[in-house]
Amino acid sequence: xxxxxxxxxxxxxxxxxxxxxxxxxxxxxxxxxxxxxxxxxxxxxxxxxxxxxxxxxxxxxxxxxxxxxxxxxxxxxxxxxxxxxxxxxxxxxxxxxxxxxxxxxxxxxxxxxxxxxxxxxxxxxxxxxxxxxxxxxxxxxxxxxxxxxxxxxxxxxxxxxxxxxxxxxxxxxxxxxxxxxxxxxxxxxxxxxxxxxxxxxxxxxxxxxxxxxxxxxxxxxxxxxxxxxxxxxxxxxxxxxxxxxxxxxxxxxxxxxxxxxxxxxxxxxxxxxxxxxxxxxxxxxxxxxxxxxxxxxxxxxxxxxxxxxxxxxxxxxxxxxxxxxxxxxxxxxxxxxxxxxxxxxxxxxxxxxxxxxxxxxxxxxxxxxxxxxxxxxxxxxxxxxxxxxxxxxxxxxxxxxxxxxxxxxxxxxxxxxxxxxxxxxxxxxxxxxxxxxxxxxxxxxxxxxxxxxxxxxxxxxxxxxxxxxxxxxxxxxxxxxxxxxxxxxxxxxxxxxxxxxxxxxxxxxxxxxxxxxxxxxxxxxxxxxxxxxxxxxxxxxxxxxxxxxxxxxxxxxxxxxxxxxxxxxxxxxxxxxxxxxxx
Amino acid sequence: xxxxxxxxxxxxxxxxxxxxxxxxxxxxxxxxxxxxxxxxxxxxxxxxxxxxxxxxxxxxxxxxxxxxxxxxxxxxxxxxxxxxxxxxxxxxxxxxxxxxxxxxxxxxxxxxxxxxxxxxxxxxxxxxxxxxxxxxxxxxxxxxxxxxxxxxxxxxxxxxxxxxxxxxxxxxxxxxxxxxxxxxxxxxxxxxxxxxxxxxxxxxxxxxxxxxx
Numbered sequence: 001x002x003x004x005x006x007x008x009x010x011x012x013x014x015x016x017x018x019x020x021x022x023x024x025x026x027x028x029x030x031x032x033x034x035x036x037x038x039x040x041x042x043x044x045x046x047x048x049x050x051x052x053x054x055x056x057x058x059x060x061x062x063x064x065x066x067x068x069x070x071x072x073x074x075x076x077x078x079x080x081x082x083x084x085x086x087x088x089x090x091x092x093x094x095x096x097x098x099x100x101x102x103x104x105x106x107x108x109x110x111x112x113x114x115x116x117x118x119x120x121x122x123x124x125x126x127x128x129x130x131x132x133x134x135x136x137x138x139x140x141x142x143x144x145x146x147x148x149x150x151x152x153x154x155x156x157x158x159x160x161x162x163x164x165x166x167x168x169x170x171x172x173x174x175x176x177x178x179x180x181x182x183x184x185x186x187x188x189x190x191x192x193x194x195x196x197x198x199x200x201x202x203x204x205x206x207x208x209x210x211x212x213x214x215x216x217x218x219x220x221x222x223x224x225x226x227x228x229x230x231x232x233x234x235x236x237x238x239x240x241x242x243x244x245x246x247x248x249x250x251x252x253x254x255x256x257x258x259x260x261x262x263x264x265x266x267x268x269x270x271x272x273x274x275x276x277x278x279x280x281x282x283x284x285x286x287x288x289x290x291x292x293x294x295x296x297x298x299x300x301x302x303x304x305x306x307x308x309x310x311x312x313x314x315x316x317x318x319x320x321x322x323x324x325x326x327x328x329x330x331x332x333x334x335x336x337x338x339x340x341x342x343x344x345x346x347x348x349x350x351x352x353x354x355x356x357x358x359x360x361x362x363x364x365x366x367x368x369x370x371x372x373x374x375x376x377x378x379x380x381x382x383x384x385x386x387x388x389x390x391x392x393x394x395x396x397x398x399x400x401x402x403x404x405x406x407x408x409x410x411x412x413x414x415x416x417x418x419x420x421x422x423x424x425x426x427x428x429x430x431x432x433x434x435x436x437x438x439x440x441x442x443x444x445x446x447x448x449x450x451x452x453x454x455x456x457x458x459x460x461x462x463x464x465x466x467x468x469x470x471x472x473x474x475x476x477x478x479x480x481x482x483x484x485x486x487x488x489x490x491x492x493x494x495x496x497x498x499x500x501x502x503x504x505x506x507x508x509x510x511x512x513x514x515x516x517x518x519x520x521x522x523x524x525x526x527x528x529x530x531x532x533x534x535x536x537x538x539x540x541x542x543x544x545x546x547x548x549x550x551x552x553x554x555x556x557x558x559x560x561x562x563x564x565x566x567x568x569x570x571x572x573x574x575x576x577x578x579x580x581x582x583x
Numbered sequence: 584x585x586x587x588x589x590x591x592x593x594x595x596x597x598x599x600x601x602x603x604x605x606x607x608x609x610x611x612x613x614x615x616x617x618x619x620x621x622x623x624x625x626x627x628x629x630x631x632x633x634x635x636x637x638x639x640x641x642x643x644x645x646x647x648x649x650x651x652x653x654x655x656x657x658x659x660x661x662x663x664x665x666x667x668x669x670x671x672x673x674x675x676x677x678x679x680x681x682x683x684x685x686x687x688x689x690x691x692x693x694x695x696x697x698x699x700x701x702x703x704x705x706x707x708x709x710x711x712x713x714x715x716x717x718x719x720x721x722x723x724x725x726x727x728x729x730x731x732x733x734x735x736x737x738x739x740x741x742x743x744x745x746x747x748x749x750x751x752x753x754x755x756x757x758x759x760x761x762x763x764x765x766x767x768x769x770x771x772x773x774x775x776x777x778x779x780x781x782x783x784x785x786x787x788x789x790x791x792x793x794x795x796x
Contacts, residue, residue, distance in 0.1 A: 402667040403637065407592050413694045414598035421605075421696065439694060446691045450668060460670050463644060468672050475671060475723040 001058060005051050005067075012047040012071050016040040019077035026080040028150045035240065039077065042247035046070030046101070049251035060347075061111030065104040066254060072097030073247075084155030092133045095178075098219075099125040102186060105212040105250065106193075109204060109257060109347045118189055125182055132174040134158065139167040147171050172226045180223025187216045198323055200293050201344035204260070208253040214246035268354040275362040281311050283359060283366050287339070290355050295324075297340040300367040302374055308338055311366065313373025329356040329363060337363045383558035384493070391496045394457035401453040406446055413442040457496070466495040470502055470520060477506050482519045490529060494581045497555050498522060498531040501563075501577040504548045505533035508573075514538050515572070528561070529581045534574045541567040541575075552577065584707045587612045587629040589620035589649070590665070591638050599633070599693060606700040615639070617649040624657055630707040635690075636666040650677065654685075661706040665690045671720040674713060675796060682748070682788045686712030701753065711748030711788045718746040721795040733775050741768040746791045 023036035047070030054063025076094030078086050102125060106118045113119040140146065141162030142153025190209045197205055221239060271290040278286055288296040299308040299316050310316045318326050318338060325343040329336050345352050356363075420435040453459075461469035467485035474481040489495070502520050509515050515537030523530045541549065552575075553563040561579040586608045590596040593615075600610050612623035616639045624632055632653060636646040650664050654677075661684035664677065674687045686706040692714065693699050702712035722731070722743070734742065737758075744754045754765050769787075773779065778790055 406667055407595060407690075410691050410693065411592065411595040411598055413691070414595065414602070417694050417696055418598065418601060418605075443691060443694060454668065459668050460672070464670075464672060468670070471672060471724070472670050472720065475720040477723070 002055070005054055008067055008071070009047065009051050012044065012067075012074060015071065015074040016044050019043070019074045022077050022081050026082055026150070026152075028152070030148070030150050038241075038244045040074065042244055042251075043070050043073035045248055045251040046073060046104075049254050050104075053254065060109075062104065062107055062109065062254075063111070065100065065107055065111060066251065069097065069100040069104050070251075072100045080149065082152060082154055084157055087154040088137060088157040091137060092130065095129050095133050096126060099129060101215070101247075101250065102212070104254075105208060105215075106189070108208050108254065109344075115189075115193070118193075121182065121185055121189060125178065128182070129174075129178055132170065132178065136167050136170050136174065139163045139170060141167070144168050147175065175226050176223045179219035183216045183219040183223065187213055187220075190216070198342045198344060199295070200342040203292075204257055204344055204347075208250065208257060211246055211249035211253045214249065215243070218243045218246060268351070268358050271355060272358045275359055278362060283362050284311065287355055287359055290358075291339075291341065291345060291351065293342045293345060295342055298363070298366075299338045299340065300363075300370040301335040301337060302367075302371055303334070305374065309370050309374045311370055311373075313370050313375075313377045315374075327352050327356065329360065331360060331364065336360065336367055380560065384560075387497070387555060387558045388493045391457070391493055394496075395462055398453045398457040398459060401449055401456070402459070406449045406453070409442055409446050409449070413439050413446070416442070458499070461495060461499050462492070465489045466498055466522065469495075469499050470522070473499070473503055473506065474520060477518075478510065479515065480517045481506065482517070484519070484521045486522045486524050486529075488524070490524075490581045493559060494529055494579050497559055497561075497579055498529055498577065500555065501531050501552050501575065502533055504552050505573075505575045508541065508548065509533075509535045509537060512537070512541070524581065527580060527582060529579045531577045531579070532574065534572065536572045538569070539567045539571045539573050540569045541565055541573045549575070584631065584704065585609050585611045585627065585629040586703065586707075587614065587620065587623045587627055587632045589614040589617070589623070589632065589638065589646070590635040591615045592635075595690075602693070602696050602700070603703070606696070606703075608700075608703065617645045620649050621652070624653055624660055629660060631661040631663055631684075631703055633663045633665060633703070636664060647673070647677075658684075660684070661709065662686065663688065663703060663706045663712065665693070669714045669716050671717050671724070674717045675792070678713075678792065682711040682792070684709045686748070687717065688712060688714045689716055702748075705748060705750075705753075710750070713747045713788070713792070715743065715747055718743045718795075721746065721792070724795075730776055734772065738768055738772050738775070741765065742772050742791065745769065745772075745787060746795060748788050 017040075020036050020040045023031045023039070024033065027036075046066055050063050050066025050068070050070055052063075053060065053066055057063060072093070075090055076097040077090075079090035079094040081087055081090070099122060103113070103122050106115075106122060107113050113122060136146070137156040137158050138160050139162070140154075140156045141159055141164050142155070143162065143164030144167065145151045146167065190213055194202060194205060194209055218239060268290055271286055274286045274290075275283060284296060284298045287298060288294055297310075299310060299318065301307075302309055305315070308316050308318060319340060323343065324340050325346055327339045327341065327345075329339065339352065339356065341352070416435055416439050420432060420439065423431055423435070458469050458472065460472050465488070467487050470483055470485045474483045490498075502522075506518065506520070509518055515535035518533060518535040521530075521532045521534075523532075549565055556563040556577045556579055559579050561577060563575075563577045565573065565575050567573040584607075586603055588596055588599055588603070588610060590599060590613075596613060596615075600613060603610050611627040611629055614620040614623050620632065620634065623629070634646050634650050634653075636644065636650075638645040638649070646664065646666075650662055653660055653662055658681075663686035665688055666673075667690055669687060669689050677687060678685060684706055686702055688699075688702060692702070705712050722739075731739065731742075740758065741754060744757055749757065751762060751765050751769065754760070755762050758765070760768075776794055778794060
């Protein structure tokens, strides 16, 4: 392959010399050394850029395409020869060279035409141009000069009937159709390509495609001039150099694109240094810079979950949409991480590979980090579930007590009472006394059940929320309590937790504190529900294992909150629970 | 006095109907859920509807909602709400418009049959019956610098019974006091709490509850 490239390069350079000479010797006043050499240099640039691209990315067809474009542009100049064979062959072949250039532009950067419309444009370009040039030569007889040619007649080998007028007209039609109409279509497709590209791809495509638009515009002007009787020579001069500038810009843009990828790969070297000492969350940013893809996401593989998680340990799905591509990084056959990135990075697999290799150690580290986070997250979720389930159980028990046992006991007491009244004839005072005592016992039992149910989970908490439940609680407390409760409903487990904090705290005050008054306060601030109970008692409370306070702390912490007890000896007790409540 | 009973527990309902019948009430309809209660109120035109707070299908607040609707659509019907738990807040909400012909009692109050029948009668005569538990809660809500501190123990007792909706006669019976004594207690209370002159039995409930609130 390398030999082939060297041969093509040598051939192209030699061909450039020939093309120069053909122009100078055959076009007369239509050319100057400057013009002729500018054309050759533009073509050489294509050739060199193509050869460089080809050797850097042997698998990419863009290199061969650019090389072909360079050679085709040089061969095109041979059509100006006065030799009939050269004229005939290269008049036909030469016009196809612009389509090779367009082909390369549209195929950038993958080297393949992936879009249906673009493929259609290039195909029709080749085909229509081919048939038009043959048609021109069939009618050409040398009697009228062809467009872009000097006045000297040339011999068309395939001339069938000599109609110089017709040849010129067909050539006009060719310029209008191929350069005008297809030029407009080409520009439209380029704009469409830019609009549709992902941001990263757009940055890569932009310079090349802008150069291509410049060439396309030049072609369109040419077709417009077919309608002008005598275009100004100065204007033509300008247009010529515009064309040259654009033809030089095209291969330069491609080289720049290539160089950019090389620069990016050099950036991977910095990545290794940068990743040293980067916290796991920073890896994404570093990789994103190295790969020049601001949309990059890094997901980590957790074998025990058989799935991916993000850096925070939250479960994540690999996206399956057109504008995202996934590269999985592995270590000894085991996936470590997945990079979710812009599809344009697929054009630079070496770059992604290098970045992945550089980041492997850091990624493995971050993966372990994510794994720990995921486990913590699981534990956290399960704690919340435990609290929530326990609350639901409590609510169910409360209702079962009311609607079951309590209800039956009341009905039973009522029946006994009725029976007692029927027997009130005084025939057996002992029975009367017995029934009265039983009914009393039942009443006490009902009362106790009601208190039990309230302790398990007060109905008013479910029905009317925290503020109402606290008010009810405070009104049953046997000493003055100042209540300042925030209104509004919150998630059930938050309300229940805050309620039980206040409930347990007040019960403790009754039992131990020797307090004369207390304050209960709930405030919502910064996404937290803060519940605070303060008394003026003897202090010295501790949230030790097994105590009610420890249970409260567990409960609050299970919901991701904080719980603290401030209880200096002889300084009263202040209990504060801060419970997250997404508000 | 015509009574409708809405209660889904058959055992309790039957007991209730029996004591009402024996107490001289005319139980004109029985209902097991809120819809049946509405139909019964419309067709039987009772003086009093006795309603359980928890009824099918969800066993949460069907009874409360049914009670509110009856108050709105049929204000002439006395309403006695029974519940397994009573909350001062709920009592105040149900009372907020008018205490006339309204009662809110714990279910187990039924067991003290005479007291209960007296409460039904009171509600049927456009009076009020508030559960002692609710009154206790209202008392319990008092904070520092409580004007109630100035009342004697006896006066507090009388105040509680007034808040329950009892008439002077009812209070006499309950505390075994002479009508004159009760009257003087009532006047003292109204003076001490600066509630102005004591109105008649029906209206003073509101004044007392509003004060306690």
